[in-house]
Amino acid sequence: MPNVEQVANDQGQAMRYVRSLMREGRNDEARAELQNMIDQDPSNLRAILAYGMSLQRDRRLEDAAQYFERAMSVDPNNATAPLMAASVGVQGNNPEYAETHFHKALSLNPSSIPALTGLASLHRRNEKPEAAVEVLERAVEIDPQSVRVRRQLATVLAGMDRQDDAKAQLEFAVAANPGDRQSALQLATLCHRTGDNDRAEAVLTGALDTTPQDLRLLMALGSTKLVKKDYAGAEEVLRKAVDAPRMAPGPRMQERLEAMGEQAQQRREAFHERRNRRRRPSTTAQIALVRALIPQKKLSEAREILSSIPRNNFRAVIVQRLYGDAFAEEGNFEAAVQSYRAAVLTANDGEKILAKIDAAAGDKPATGKASLKPYLDEFDRRASGEDFDQEAAAERRRNQFERRRAAAAERREQRQSRLQQFRQNGGFQGMAQAAQQNQGDAPDGGAAQARPFWQAMMARRQGNNG
Structure with a gap:
């Protein structure tokens, strides 16, 4: 594939090359290519934004913010740059910086749903639920069918103990998008809290009509029947949950797969089949099933399941x-x-x-x-x-999230280091040359025998599999 200098007149191809480097984890090379593009054209907005996003993924937040601010100076009318700067503020726990740039993004594009939902999340995080509701109500006016906006608004309203208003938002979301699993689950949870278990059961049953093998929906419906002490009904649903696939494409994914054609559909189905092959039953579903079996005095089966958990x-x-x-x-x-x-x-x-x-x-x-x-x-x-202790639990979750993110960043650095070392050594061709050198340095075959992997690889390359 050509580098950026060879496709300097084709920005689209240059950006595709940069994205391919990022997909391979070669972020340093990708940033070098982006810097070349910026040097050639200091007003190249796409390259500046891409460079900032790459830095943000590596959690170099201050450096990323500088690039987003540079993008704002290059094109003051571009609404993406302040939105990305706001996301850096959120990620870096700088609410003032984030709020300033969310408002800047909205001044450029007042109907930006990402800016409105981001600002609402920031208000909620800063314990300003009334401000969050005001922002989200504006978002609903702009896009009444957005399930994401209505779910977010329902969450804030429920936290303010406005349960009926929250349920009304989720009822609309479920009616407008019958296949939206998250809206159905959120509405069912809210119905449980208000003691309306019959409505919760109806919502979950309707959602399962669209995706009958969805594990989370099956579990939620089984739990609802357990609360209602419908143990036989719970047993029927939870037996399906025990054997349900861990991953199943939802209705929207199914639509996209159909639009992609038969070959893409086959690849996706093969992927899901591999992910779900030889998986042990869902432990959570097994525990729920035992809770349904014990009141029915099916104790032998209950103990058999418990012994396998x-x-x-x-x-x-x-x-x-x-x-x-x-x-x-x-x-x-x-x-x-x-x-x-x-x-x-x-x-x-x-x-x-x-x-x-x-x-x-x-x-x-x-x-x-x-x-x-x-x-x-x-x-x-x-x-x-x-x-x-809610505060202690929240702190534990934050610490756990930070540890996971730090571990992921360390793994990325190790992977990039290995790839860089591999390329410096000449890639697969360098490996083959090293193997040949080892064979040449040991006429008696001692070195080659000491490195059987290289010997076997060279034999395959030379067509000698014997």
Whole structure:
């Protein structure tokens, strides 16, 4: 493929070459080519924006902001540059900078949905829900059918305890886009909170008519039936969830695949088939299925499923709790207490909680069904989030996100370093020359025998597979 200098008169081809370098992880080379384009034409807006976006992906936010600001000076009427600068402000936790540039983007294009939704997210993050609602209502006026805008508005309204207004936004989104899974799930969750489980079930059933194998929808419908104590109905749905594919294209993806033609459709189906081949059943669906089986006294199957579930982390608590429920269902209260104690002990501060339970029982602990009450009360307390620290949980999520992002950046750097070293060594041709050199330096075959990989590769290249 030609480099940028060889296609200097064709900016489209030059940008395609740069994008191909970025796809291969060759960001340094891509930026060098972009810099060549900028040197040749300092007002090349596409190259300046692309350079800034590349820096932003590598989290070089201050450098990225400088390029976006340069793009704004090159073309003050371009609305993309201030929008990208605003995204840098959000990513770098600089709300003042972000808000300034969101407003600048809106002054250039008042109907920009990305700018409006971005500004609304910033207001919500800064605990200004009224301002977020005002911005999102403007976005709804511009694009009434946008499910993304209505979902975002519903989230803000629900956080302000305006449940009916939030439901109205989601009802509109579901009616306008019956195949939108996220809107259906969000509306069903809101219906659960307000106690309207019948409406939640109807919404999820309607969404499954469009995508009958969707795992998240099946799980949500099964959970709804469990809340309604329709255990037979929950069992039917959750059996489908256990065997549902982990990845299934939604209706919009199906439309795009059909538009791409038969060959693209076949490739996509083959990809999904590979991703879902030999996958173990969904553990979450199995746990939910056990919850439906135990009240129906299908205890043998419930225990068989529980025995196959990996007991790592929080699942150990759930599995022991369900074993206890199964024993309690058949009247074996002593075994149920043992399982419940194991569940409590596995959880955080388990020993302290068991000590409190034992101290409260005193010298004459309860027997029979009454012996289960302290443990069930403890499970209910944990489920209600009574001791849940929201700020600490949010901090843990932020730290986890930062660790993952840092690890991903480190992997990208390692990959780029390996690719650069590979190219400096001459690529595959250099590998072959090194193998030949090793063979030439060892007439007795010692070096070649010490490096069997190179020997086998050279044999394949020379057509000698024997």
